[in-house]
Amino acid sequence: MRAILRHRLGAASVTFLLLVALLAVVGPWVAPYDPLAQNQDALLQGPSAAHWLGTDNLGRDELSRLLAGSRLSLLAALEAVLVGLVLGTVPGLLSVYLGRVFEWTTLRVMDAFVTLPFLVFAVAMTALLGNGLTQAMLAVGILVSPAFYRVTRAAAFPVAGAQYVEAARLTGAPAWFVLRRHVWPKVLPAVAVTTAATLGSSLVIVSSLTFLGIGIQPPEPTWGGMLATSLEYLFQRPTAPLVPALLVILTVGACNGLADALRDVTGSREARRVAA
Amino acid sequence: MVSLGRREILHEVDLTVRPGEIVGLIGETGSGKTTLARSLLGLNRIERGSARVAGVDVAGLRGRALREFRRAGAVQYVFQDPLQSLDPDLPVGRSVGEAWEVRGAADVAGRVAEALVRVGLDPDLAARLPSEVSGGQRQRAAIARAMITSPRLLLCDEPVSALDASSRTAVLELLLDLRSSVGQLFISHDLGSVAGVTDRIAVLYQGRIVEEGPTAQVIGEPQHPYTHLLVGSAPTLGGESMSRHDRAALRAQL
Numbered sequence: 001m002r003a004i005l006r007h008r009l010g011a012a013s014v015t016f017l018l019l020v021a022l023l024a025v026v027g028p029w030v031a032p033y034d035p036l037a038q039n040q041d042a043l044l045q046g047p048s049a050a051h052w053l054g055t056d057n058l059g060r061d062e063l064s065r066l067l068a069g070s071r072l073s074l075l076a077a078l079e080a081v082l083v084g085l086v087l088g089t090v091p092g093l094l095s096v097y098l099g100r101v102f103e104w105t106t107l108r109v110m111d112a113f114v115t116l117p118f119l120v121f122a123v124a125m126t127a128l129l130g131n132g133l134t135q136a137m138l139a140v141g142i143l144v145s146p147a148f149y150r151v152t153r154a155a156a157f158p159v160a161g162a163q164y165v166e167a168a169r170l171t172g173a174p175a176w177f178v179l180r181r182h183v184w185p186k187v188l189p190a191v192a193v194t195t196a197a198t199l200g201s202s203l204v205i206v207s208s209l210t211f212l213g214i215g216i217q218p219p220e221p222t223w224g225g226m227l228a229t230s231l232e233y234l235f236q237r238p239t240a241p242l243v244p245a246l247l248v249i250l251t252v253g254a255c256n257g258l259a260d261a262l263r264d265v266t267g268s269r270e271a272r273r274v275a276a
Numbered sequence: 277m278v279s280l281g282r283r284e285i286l287h288e289v290d291l292t293v294r295p296g297e298i299v300g301l302i303g304e305t306g307s308g309k310t311t312l313a314r315s316l317l318g319l320n321r322i323e324r325g326s327a328r329v330a331g332v333d334v335a336g337l338r339g340r341a342l343r344e345f346r347r348a349g350a351v352q353y354v355f356q357d358p359l360q361s362l363d364p365d366l367p368v369g370r371s372v373g374e375a376w377e378v379r380g381a382a383d384v385a386g387r388v389a390e391a392l393v394r395v396g397l398d399p400d401l402a403a404r405l406p407s408e409v410s411g412g413q414r415q416r417a418a419i420a421r422a423m424i425t426s427p428r429l430l431l432c433d434e435p436v437s438a439l440d441a442s443s444r445t446a447v448l449e450l451l452l453d454l455r456s457s458v459g460q461l462f463i464s465h466d467l468g469s470v471a472g473v474t475d476r477i478a479v480l481y482q483g484r485i486v487e488e489g490p491t492a493q494v495i496g497e498p499q500h501p502y503t504h505l506l507v508g509s510a511p512t513l514g515g516e517s518m519s520r521h522d523r524a525a526l527r528a529q530l
Contacts, residue, residue, distance in 0.1 A: 163361040164371065167421070170317055171375040172347025181374075182363055 083141020
């Protein structure tokens with residue numbers, strides 16, 4: 001963590017993400033208005049002292065919706081990443097240890113996931129399991145899992161054959177001990193980089209799905225949903241999409257920045273080790 | 277018999293290492309030295325025959341039984357390159373004490389300190405990373421890791437070939453010091469090192485032991501052409517190693 005904070009881009013990304021996290025935690029409480037409350041007398045208003053970011057087509061306060069929407073948007077992205085992390089990392093690690101049948105099977109399953117058209121799969125999943133946040137994020141998680149699988153496998157493969165792993169096996173250590181002690185710490189940096197990068201892309205996916213009406217349902221506020229609504233009234237309020245779009249762009253950028261910093265920090269550690 | 281894939285690596289190998297004895301196993305690269313050692317640990321499957329260590333036939337062990345056998349620590353392995361055999365991210369002490377951690381034993385730190393002292397290292401070295409200590413110290417730590425379970429048989433696979441001359445001598449002296457407490461199989465293609473520490477030598481050629489006997493006899497009066505070739509090819513300071521012509525003649529007899 002210290003190394004990341006010493007990294008300029010890493011420090012900026014962490015700071016921004018902490019702010020977004022803070023927004024997600026306290027946002028709903030500090031929102032000046034009820035994010036769902038409609039006001040027919042204040043439709044599509046521009047920024048003012050009463051409504052800092054203006055109002056939407058139903059007279060709802062944009063700032064309140066943005067603050068309240070942070071939590072749902074981030075939680076949805078985190079849920080997708082978590083599903084992808086579990087579905088990708090666990091079989092990725094095990095594929096190195098559980099023999100050729102498991103390896104072949106998981107490789108083919110992951111290849112199949114990669115070939116699935118994203119939107120069609122998300123629509124099919126929500127049609128099958130019902131249109132809800134969990135179902136949509138399950139679909140997103142499944143589709144991002146190959147990234148975790150490949151990265152984990154690539155990082156675990158050289159470690160699995162390392163002499164110190166063999167030395168540990170010769171002590172009679174069970175597989176879980178070897179994985180926890182020797183393999184996972186080597187795989188973790190690569191997984192952390194992928195997690196940060198996937199968090200950014202998941203946020204975009206959540207926003208895109210909400211934009212299409214999949215996942216989080218109106219009137220619940222989300223960044224993607226607000227973007228979709230504001231684009232419908234672009235003629236009346238041309239500046240309305242700016243803030244939610246900027247928030248999505250900056251958060252995704254911060255996630256990618258964090259991923260870059262993690263890569264730089266763990267990469268330089270590895271380089272130092274090789275040099276030694 | 278031991279095979280790797282479809283290739284038969286070891287056959288008709290009959291070798292005994294008694295307690296307190298250091299037996300050298302020599303042979304060229306690919307002759308099956310490491311495969312033999314790995315077979316004794318259950319890392320390579322023995323298809324025919326048996327390998328008894330401390331009364332247990334390793335050839336018959338699978339899965340849980342093999343893990344239990346390894347956990348008992350009756351046979352231990354010292355790798356060629358200590359930098360690769362110690363986890364680069366863990367302090368040396370964590371690697372040395374791993375066998376006891378796996379057993380869930382108490383006072384692992386105390387046992388590690390004891391093991392490090394036994395191989396002539398400062399116990400404070402336990403807190404340092406492998407990259408922070410010298411090659412000789414790393415190999416001593418690797419030997420400490422092997423000795424921490426008080427094994428009956430120590431398999432040393434080219435334990436000094438990655439070391440500089442002074443570290444090599446120190447490690448060889450250490451192995452001699454440990455002789456009284458453990459039988460050792462010393463695998464090497466460096467005849468000088470083998471001759472310096474072993475009581476007996478077995479010569480492995482194409483997966484078969486072609487000659488075995490007391491070290492002085494095998495080195496001084498080699499019987500098999502391959503042993504003769506090995507001994508004659510060993511570089512000497514006097515520059516009296518066998519001529520190319522003689523080596524070719526011996527090769528022709530194999």
